[in-house]
Amino acid sequence: MITVEFDCDFRKVAELCQRHIGPRKYYLHNKIGGDDWEVIPHFQFFGSSREFCTQAKIKDPKMATFLKLKLR
Secondary structure, three states, X not given: OEEEEEOOOHHHHHHHHHHHOOOOOEEOOOOEEOOOEXXXXXXXXXXXXXXXXXXXXXXXXXXXHHXXXXXX
């Protein structure tokens, strides 16, 4: 699986994964996923500030690139 980071809400990334990769199998408080994908909310720390982002683990590298371009 490939890990890709996005600068948007993790529910939006999960919705696109559902639409383009495959159906959702689980929805937990800290991740949403299916057979070929998983979306996790993530924080990056830069010194004293933090920035919210989303990490997505996607099985197919072509779909990871497609979603990265779609959410640009």
